[in-house]
Amino acid sequence: MIDLKAARADPDRYRAALARKGAAEAFDELLAADERWRALVPRVDELRARTKLRGKPSPEQLEELRGVKEELQQVEASLAGAERDRDRLALRVPNLPADDVPDGATEDDARELRRVGEPPELADPKEHLELGRFDMDRAARMSGARFGYWIGDTARLALALYRYALDRLAAQGFVTVLPPVLVRAEALVGTGAFPTDEQNVYELAGDDLFLAGTAEIPLAGLHAGEIIDRDELPLRYVAFSPCFRREAGAAGRDTRGMIRVHQFNKVEQFALTLPEASWDEHERLLANTEELVRDLGLPYRVVVLPAGDMSAASAKTYDVEIWFPSQGRYRETASISNTTDFQARRLGIRYRDGKALEPVHTLNGTAVVDRMALAILENFQDGDGSVTVPGPLVALGAPRRIGGEPASTGD
RNA sequence: GGAGGGGUGGCAGAGCGGUCGAAUGCGGCGGUCUCGAAAACCGUUAUCCGUCGCAAGGCGGAUCGAGGGUUCAAAUCCCUCCCCCUCCGCCA
Numbered sequence: 147m148i149d150l151k152a153a154r155a156d157p158d159r160y161r162a163a164l165a166r167k168g169a170a171e172a173f174d175e176l177l178a179a180d181e182r183w184r185a186l187v188p189r190v191d192e193l194r195a196r197t198k199l200r201g202k203p204s205p206e207q208l209e210e211l212r213g214v215k216e217e218l219q220q221v222e223a224s225l226a227g228a229e230r231d232r233d234r235l236a237l238r239v240p241n242l243p244a245d246d247v248p249d250g251a252t253e254d255d256a257r258e259l260r261r262v263g264e265p266p267e268l269a270d271p272k273e274h275l276e277l278g279r280f281d282m283d284r285a286a287r288m289s290g291a292r293f294g295y296w297i298g299d300t301a302r303l304a305l306a307l308y309r310y311a312l313d314r315l316a317a318q319g320f321v322t323v324l325p326p327v328l329v330r331a332e333a334l335v336g337t338g339a340f341p342t343d344e345q346n347v348y349e350l351a352g353d354d355l356f357l358a359g360t361a362e363i364p365l366a367g368l369h370a371g372e373i374i375d376r377d378e379l380p381l382r383y384v385a386f387s388p389c390f391r392r393e394a395g396a397a398g399r400d401t402r403g404m405i406r407v408h409q410f411n412k413v414e415q416f417a418l419t420l421p422e423a424s425w426d427e428h429e430r431l432l433a434n435t436e437e438l439v440r441d442l443g444l445p446y447r448v449v450v451l452p453a454g455d456m457s458a459a460s461a462k463t464y465d466v467e468i469w470f471p472s473q474g475r476y477r478e479t480a481s482i483s484n485t486t487d488f489q490a491r492r493l494g495i496r497y498r499d500g501k502a503l504e505p506v507h508t509l510n511g512t513a514v515v516d517r518m519a520l521a522i523l524e525n526f527q528d529g530d531g532s533v534t535v536p537g538p539l540v541a542l543g544a545p546r547r548i549g550g551e552p553a554s555t556g557d
Numbered sequence: 558g559g560a561g562g563g564g565u566g567g568c569a570g571a572g573c574g575g576u577c578g579a580a581u582g583c584g585g586c587g588g589u590c591u592c593g594a595a596a597a598c599c600g601u602u603a604u605c606c607g608u609c610g611c612a613a614g615g616c617g618g619a620u621c622g623a624g625g626g627u628u629c630a631a632a633u634c635c636c637u638c639c640c641c642c643u644c645c646g647c648c649a
Contacts, residue, residue: 373567
């Protein structure tokens, strides 16, 4: 939710910034609805004040009350309607993009910041399906398209990857969390997933619960409605969770393999900071992710998403993209966003600044995901169908080598 | 799933038709005392919206889990929903 008071005071700046996210019209509608609402407030307040009586009223007062209440009823109904309109529109207006975010609406407009590491030179790169042990066919039989089993050494590789990220971030002071992944609509509204990205969220049939597409949702909800001591900030969390996405609108894209599936696992960073600290924190979260990827030896690049390609909540998003030899290109494997006060406003997460209460800033960012394990398989293939697993993961229980011959560890 | 109890300010906890935005304690803030601090004592301290003001603040309204209802009047009575606790059942 944007700061409506600030928006009223400086509508041109807000409109210009929101236009870059394609939301100038939504913003104008919001301002108009806000104006309608504000015109009604003083009238309702005045009528309500006239209904307030102390002690037992006299017959004359009761007579007068009748008239006032009749009028009040009508004006209150108008006010309630105006408020509904305003609130509905307010939920649809996205966060303002930061000034240094490039224009554009698609991933082609992303600005590349740097490339780190060299893509491996492979004569005939195999793709992850051939290198690791996955079972897409049986998963399809059971769950449908875009599901897969991770089996044996390949599964152990993924588990070591999660542990690698969790351990490293815990050592940095991030508090480890295993969150609920079934959440209420409020949590999704609060993070900005609803109403703009509703079609990508699974809903449970018998209960009013939804499957979270990322641990960001329950992590943002962790402190919902709370007032946090200034001294306690920043709060940093790292969570492991499965993630569920309907991938509506992705029909036909990445239909092969495990690149884009309905269910995957992710280790997510989440931070709550003072407003003045969030841009430094954003860089810090990105640095954490880069360090994890770099220390595995994976070649990657960092891009800044254009305004029109970011989520509603985000003011600025970095993507870390890892090289996929089978595709000959970099693919998104991490997304790190500063949502500034957008989520904190919706969720009511505030800190006390002197006397006033102000919304905190929230940030989220991928530490590692399943997709990185696919990148490991592909980048460290040895040409004979086997894979040399990076040392840091072997130290955490991943097999030293994967493939080449039947799995020796696990089933 | 069944039975009962409960959701009140930063926290704990009273209030159970009007004098209640709400006792009291803790915590916070300011002060007295002190070389300084602790203790003690005094004062102060909810949030949101609108509006006026450069500001401090003033004025009006709303808010006692959420939504509806009864009433001239609701934290208090009624209904629905959500959540928490206790016991029973089931269960990793």
